[in-house]
Amino acid sequence: MSDRDIILAAIRAARVPAAPPASAAFATSAAPAPLASPSPAFTTRTDDEALHGAFLRVLAEVGGRGVICQATQSLDELLAAELGVDKESAVIVRGRFAVVENGAVYVDAADIGARNSIVLAEHLVVVVPYAAIVPTMHEAVRLMPVDSKCGWFLSGPSKTADIEQSLVFGAQGSRTHRVIFEMG
Amino acid sequence: MCGESSVKKTLVFVHELVASSPTRSRGGADGVVIETRQRFGGATFDLMMRVALAVPCYVDQFRPEAARATLTLLERLGCEVSLGFDAPCCGQPMFNAGVVTAARGAAHEWARASAEFDAIVMPSGSCTHHVRHHVPALLDDEASRHAARVTYELCEFIAGVLGKPQLTGRFPHRVAMHLGCHAQRGLRLGGSTELHEPPQGPMHTLLSGLDGVDIVPLDRPDECCGFGGSFAVGEAEVSVVMGRDKLADVARHGAEVLVSSDPSCLLHLDAIVRHGGSSLRTMHIAELLEEATR
Amino acid sequence: MSGHPAAAAGFLIDAERAAWHDQSLWFMRQKRDAGSAIPEWESLRLAGQALKTHAMSRLADLLEEFERRATANGVQVHWARDAQAHNEIVLGILRSAGVTRVSKSKSMLTEECGLNPFLEAQGIEVVDTDLGERIVQLAKEPPSHIVIPAIHWKREEIGELFHRTMGTPAGETSPDALAAAARVHLRDALLNAGAGITGANALVAETGGVVVCTNEGNADLGMHSPPIHIACAGIEKMIATRDDLGVLLRLLARSGTGQPVTAYTTHVTTPRAGSAMHVVLVDNGRTKRLADATMRSALHCIRCGACLNTCPVYRRSGGYSYGHVIQGPIGAILAPAVDLDRHHTLPFASTLCGSCGDVCPVRIDIPAQLLAWRARSAAAGRLPRGYASIFPLLGRVLSKLDRYEFAARMARRFQKVIPASWLSGRWNPWTRPGRALPVIADESFREWARRAGRGS
Known part of the structure; x- marks a missing residue:
């Protein structure tokens, strides 16, 4: 027998009792705050402005910087102002959507050049449509493209705390991380 | 109530x-x-x-x-x-x-x-x-x-x-509270920091209802004291360091009395107190409530 | 003393360092408390438990579904019954491509399989690219914590190590400068490797995707730069759906470091054009545990490290005291399944305080399994020293009131005639580390009650 067959046979022989999928188990649990209504902080304020405000706050907490590109402003102007001399070493990519609860943006490999460019960049800028924002990862994972070959949730710049738990940004990937919301 | x-x-x-x-x-x-x-x-x-x-x-x-x-x-x-x-x-x-x-x-x-x-x-x-x-x-x-x-x-x-979450009594001292882990996480008789709960539960309520009592907050309110039954002798060195750390936390907050509802924790902590010659008074919650309600 | 108690006592000899270690990890626990303080946290833990229980109940089907999708996407899926098979598969992939230098991001599975020494013996250089892992690799040590491998290293020591191995200036102790030097050093390894090995935080059956989480971004440099990516994963990493992934990602980093999510969360289903991607699915004892109803749920572990950080014993005994690739409470219930003889002291390295069970994001009842392993150790005749002679006797004494009272009276008499200096000698583990002798009261409660005419 191949290792594959041995492993699969051993699993089936273990006769693990059936257990319902998580969503079903959750729907019937007497949990105090059902998953269907995540953090009140996110869900009770569904207007875009509140979502963006919360996102920018969380993003700052994870070491990133978020900017909303106003309708009167061109993206190029904003980038030039934001990045200054760093513009030369910056990589600017399109993100699909932002996630409020953790300050992450989803970037799909289909939208960028080399996959490792997001980590090779000294300065990473992710441009996300203003309206593309969801409260939590529950909504976010459903927005991942079904045919995605590779994609990332990026939350702030590269970081490490492996030396005496001192937080250092730019451990191996980007040193700075910006999210720009683009109107329209 | x-x-x-x-x-x-x-x-x-x-x-x-x-x-x-x-x-x-x-x-x-x-x-x-x-x-x-x-x-x-x-x-x-x-x-x-x-x-x-x-x-x-x-x-x-x-x-x-x-x-x-x-x-x-x-x-x-x-x-x-x-x-x-x-x-x-x-x-x-x-x-x-x-x-x-x-x-x-x-x-x-x-x-x-x-x-x-x-x-x-x-x-x-x-x-x-x-x-x-x-x-x-x-x-x-x-x-x-x-x-x-x-x-x-x-x-x-x-x-x-008995339906008496609070008793009429007086205990004018600075008291550090130590709920044993089995009361804390086994019987759920206390608020657990792991579960993001505030201090609560019958012992806390009984204690805080006494006149003059000052319950000091600890840096690690529900950290184990290190007794652990056979652990106290099987892992004696770790056990004692845990006990010392608990007592240091209590001392840092200026408590005069350390009270617990678990005499086994007290057996261990009291032995460390006596070895170190500190003036901390260890009390079982029954001893404290009895004294307070005389 | 031997096993965990001896190693723990050794760790505690340097009291100052042990206190520093305890405080460092308590800081992690506090970060976890703050990061997980969201209203639905307990509901999320229930969901985490449910999704893992579900995945284990359909594991064979999910693995087949994953294999079918991954294969259709051009991923080569391999199966390894044990560590040896896993190592041979990885070696085979590297050999057939003529690779002599690989980068590897953090993977507890490859530690478990001993992949590094195996490949190095075959003349293949392996560079661990997580900063903490690189530190311990350069020092020729194993990780002492599954999430923070070099948590036991001080910055001065890291400065000295980097001075010796990377040529950083002598006396450099700034974390920024040291991390910057490591960035240059590791980029070279990552970009010039012939293959990149990663672990997997999850395998998603619904998408055929491999999910890898890091903060440094080293896994992405490693998997997207060389022409070959090999992801090594235990079969228990399987989850059913992307919905499950959403729950898992909400729990993982909050439990580990208190972050809302790791800086990089990569979901990869398809190799990039012109490169190859392999997934090695490893059993190595997992199916045996799956068949063990009492211990099964330990397979749900997502390796967040929260139980290590909260464990008052781990914090004060250090990762090496466990002598196993997974340390702390979860290690203490995983290791005995690998080798009960060797790891029989680990289930006893706990006060059963229960904190591990309460921080576990997938609600593994670790304390219950610690107790169950203790009972199995006893049944296998592998109790810690002294237990086998003391506890059966104690059980006899404590099972009848008259025996107990007789023994207590004898003990009280002994206490009066035997010198305290002898009773508190080096032989006595109660007093040895600094505890006064317990004093048997002159009159027990029962004796008082009888005297008062109320007793039994």
Whole structure:
């Protein structure tokens, strides 16, 4: 027998009792705050402005910087102002959507050049449509493209705390991380 | 909750209510009272509450004053206390050491002794936890299930069953509170930082209701003291460092008294205090409440 | 003393360092408390438990579904029954491509399989690219923590190590400067490797995707730069759906470091054009545990490290005291399944305080399994020293009131006649580390009660 067959046979022989999928188990649990209504902080304020405000706050907490590109402003102007001399070493990519609860943006490999460019960049800028924002990862994972070959949730710049738990940004990937919301 | 009214109920009903109470596992002794009142329409019964005091082996030998204080306190609260419980140990030391066969004999004897009582109070969270959660699984018989149903830790009994979450008393001291881990996370008689809960539970409520008491906050309010039964000798070095750290936390906050509902934690902590010659006073919660309500 | 107690006592000899270690990890626990303080946290833990229980109940089907999708996407899926098979598969992939230098991001599975020494013996250089892992690799040590491998290293020591191995200036101790030097050093390894090995935080059956989480971004440099990516994963990493992934990602980093999510969360289903991607699915004892109903749920572990950080024993005994690739409470219930003889002291390296069970994001009842392993150790005749002679006797004494009272009276008499200096000698583990002898009262409670005419 191949290792594959041995492993699969051993699993089936273990006769693990059936257990319902998580969503079903959750729907019937007497949990105090059902998953269907995540953090009140996110869900009770569904207007875009509140979502963006919360996102920018969380993003700052994870070491990133978020900017909303106003309708009167061109993206190029904003980038030039934001990045200054760093513009030369910056990589600017399109993100699909932002996630409020953790300050992450989803970037799909289909939208960028080399996959490792997001980590090779000294300065990473992710441009996300203003309206593309969801409260939590529950909504976010459903927005991942079904045919995605590779994609990332990026939350702030590269970081490490492996030396005496001192937080250092730019451990191996980007040193700075910006999210720009683009109107329209 | 029941105010100053003298609550005398028959425990034959109460223990059934406790067993069926959905809040019980969450330190919901308070829930028992609510249910009792609903079922009994707020009526009080003139039956005297009969309760057995079960004294764990090491309390009997090393800290009999905690047992005496428990007795005095229960009587002061209107209970008729029987001292006829005639089993020495619930079997926890052997059970937690993995020697399950040796734990069975003691547990069996314990369950037998429990049969004639409708309520058994123990001044120990960890023994209560063992009787409630491990003994029925170990013996799988009606006697052990009965023992599990009718055994209460002292604070949950006073607050939940007697319906006196707070007592009239005075204890003008700075007090650090240490709930044993089995009361904390096994019986859920305290608020756990892991679960993001504030300080709560019957012992905290009883303590904070006393006049003049100043409960000092600890840096690590629910960190284990390091006793852990056989752990205290099997991992003696780690055990003592944990105990010292707990005492340092208590000292940092200027507490004069360290109070616990678990005499086993106190046995260990007190031994470290005595070795180090500190002036900290260690008290069992029964001793403290008894002193405060004189 | 031997096993965990001996190693722990050794760790505690340097009291100052042990206190520093305890405080460092308590800081992690506090970060976890703050990061997980969201209203639905307990509901999320229930969901985490449910999704793992579900995945284990359908594991064979999910693995087949994953294999079918991954294969359709051009991923080569391999199966390894044990560590040896896993190592041979990885070696085979590297050999056939003529690779002599690989980068590897953090993977507890490859530690478990001993992949590094195996490949190095075959002349293949392996560079661990997580900063913490690189530190311990350069020091020729194993990780002492599954999430923070070099948590036991001080910055001065890291400075000295980097000075010796990377040529950083002598006396450099700034974390920024040291991390910057490591960035240059590791980029070279990552970009010039012939293959990149990663672990997997999850395998998603619904998408055929491999999910890898890092903060440094090293896994992405490693998997997207060389022509070959090999992801090594235990079969228990399987989850059913992307919904499950959402729950898992909400729990993982909050439990580990208190972050809302790791800086990089990569979901990869398809190799990039012109490169190859392999997934090695490893059993190595997992199916045996799956068949063990009592211990099964330990397979749900997502390796967040929260139980290590909260464990008062781990914090004060250090990762090496466990002598196993997974340390702390979860290690103490995983290791005995691998080798009960060797790891029989681990289930006893706990006060059963229960904190591990309460921080576990997938609600593994670790304390219950510690107790169950203790009972199995006893049944196998592998109790810690002294237990086998003391506890059966104690059980006999404590099972009858008359025996107990007789023994207590004898002990009280002994206490009065035997010199305290002998009772508190080096042989006595109660007093040895600094505890006064317990004093048996002159009159027990029961004796008092009888005297008062109330006793039994």
